[in-house]
Amino acid sequence: MASSVAARCTRSEQAAPVLANAAVTPAVTRLLGVDAYGVVSIGIVVMQIGMMVSGLGMSSVITRQGLLGRSGQDGARSLMVRAVTITSLLVGSVVLLSPLWNQALATDLRRAVVIALLTAACYVAVEDSQAMLRVLDRPLPFVGLSLISTLGGPLLGLTLVARHATPERYLLGMLGGYAVAALVGLTVTLRSGPHHHEAGDTRTALRMGLPMLPHMVAIFAANGGLLVVAGALFDRAQVARLSVAMLLGMAPGVVTAAMNNSWGPTVYRAAQSERAEVLEHTAVDVAYLAATMASGVSLLSPWLLRLAAGADFQPAQLAPQVGIVAFGTILSVGYLGNVHLVFASGRTFGLSITTPTALAVGLASAAALSQLDVRLLAVGFPVTYAGMFLGAGWLAHRVSGVHWHMRVLVPPMVLGGAMCALGALLPTSGGVSLVRIACVVALGAFALKRVHLVIRR
Structure with missing residues (x-):
């Protein structure tokens, strides 16, 4: 049943950015213009796909661990910490190695892609925190994190773009929103109780999360992939x-x-x-x-x-x-x-x-x-x-x-x-x-x- 949770959450995750972007898109498109907004669009695709890949399907497993696992909520908190740490190491390594790979990108995409990858890591922390909040049955903090990240980020980006219209500034606003949401989410969930790790929990979680990863990434890429094709052709x-x-x-x-x-x-x-x-x-x-x-x-x-x-x-x-x-x-x-x-x-x-x-x-x-x-x-x-x-x-x-x-x-x-x-x-x-x-x-x-x-x- 963990995979059913993952799929429902994946579709909800897709819905929230649609609503948030609908609120700010009319202003952002006019401030940036068509070419610069194209860079923003590619950055958002990188952020979404990066979130799914670097998250390793762990958010649904955290919820399952808290509800059905032997170690319960304490084990779920520990798994959340480990999942966020793994993601941070993965994304951090890719970003640190960016001088080796970003030369293959168009000049106007290099900074945007790095910002998007950092946002993806924060996005994962938000998702893992929300997975724990499902276990705790705390809907108000859950909704609050969604608002901070998917609405606060675009609004901050809009504010930055209004002062100086570049795609990187909008993406920095997105990064700020997700970073604040990640910090709040991790603080709330870690303060909700102790965390206790049992041997084998992480390996079991990866065995459960990784097989569903191609499916969940493909759902996100159903729209983002078309933007990549448009950019390539x-x-x-x-x-x-x-x-x-x-x-x-x-x-x-x-x-x-x-x-x-x-x-x-x-x-x-x-x-x-x-x-x-x-x-x-x-x-x-x-x-x-x-x-x-x-x-x-x-x-x-x-x-x-x-x-x-x-x-x-x-x-x-x-x-x-x-x-x-x-x-x-x-x-x-x-x-x-x-x-x-x-x-x-x-x-x-x-x-x-x-x-x-x-x-x-x-x-x-x-x-x-x-x-x-x-x-x-x-x-x-x-x-x-x-x-x-x-x-x-x-x-x-x-x-x-x-x-x-x-x-x-x-x-x-x-x-x-x-x-x-x-x-x-x-x-x-x-x-x-x-x-x-x-x-x-x-x-x-x-x-x-x-x-x-x-x-x-």
Whole structure:
């Protein structure tokens, strides 16, 4: 069950930066401009992937140790200290050796990548502290750490950029937010009680955490990897534009991630004989919610993009990418439904093969299609989640013993796909663009009807 905790936390970790960045992105994009914001986007990808890799999957194991381990909370605290120490040594070594490897980077990325790596180490300390706070059942400090890191960091970065607009200053603000959150988190958790290490705890934790690492890294790289591809094939401006489009297109995933925190336990608690029926009913509800949210964002994207970025980002041209990415958030519901069955079975190793494979296919498709039209870089996101959906479905069929009818997801996915396609293809200005508003009104009426049906059920 530790892996289920890890996956739910990974999706929540993705949601928080989306919300925080949405709050500051309109100002930051205008202050920095399109090229400098491209450097920031790459730095954030390095931070996120660096956090996952250097964290070694230990945060979920800390929670499991505190709840189920023989050494209990005392052992979990000790494991937290060891995990943070290992991460600090790993990242510190990479940073100290940066003169040997940063010459391979573009000049404008060298300082940014080092700052991002240091932020990743602080990010790990925050995650490990929050893992311990789950054990202690202390939600207020947990939320406080999230606010300090994912909102305080961007706000500090915005303040620094307002005084002198460089990408490094924004990333330094991010580093400051995560460093303060790490210090607060470690102080609160270490003062909550003693820590006691038992022989073999660290080896056991690594054996549990490392196998899930490829899966969790691939989830993060589903969006960050596309920015890396954009940077490799095109220029910083394309990275920045894609970053803004993905930030907006992924926004519906925040709601799905929030729902997933209660959806997963609902499936786990169901009896084996009833699990398929429970999953089918709940999956349809979540899928319609995701389809409605994604459709609304896609249809309203021309106006939302003008709020999110300045004219140098050419926001009107990003509407197709928003629609493509938003459709991927609908496909993610199918992946989540299947992955709940895999987690419930406890046989999760296959995800470390299927998820990276799906990511590789998605990135390859993005690289190939972008040669036809740069906006098709975004196709990698839904392709990745389609692969994750199919891979998790195949794995669930093999390991869970539960066979549910995935065809129940076809109607909401068709609805969402059609609306996202309209959002991507309809004109972004002129009288015809008002068709978007009419579609949103119709979606709102449909959503109210669905809510009424769910309440009456």
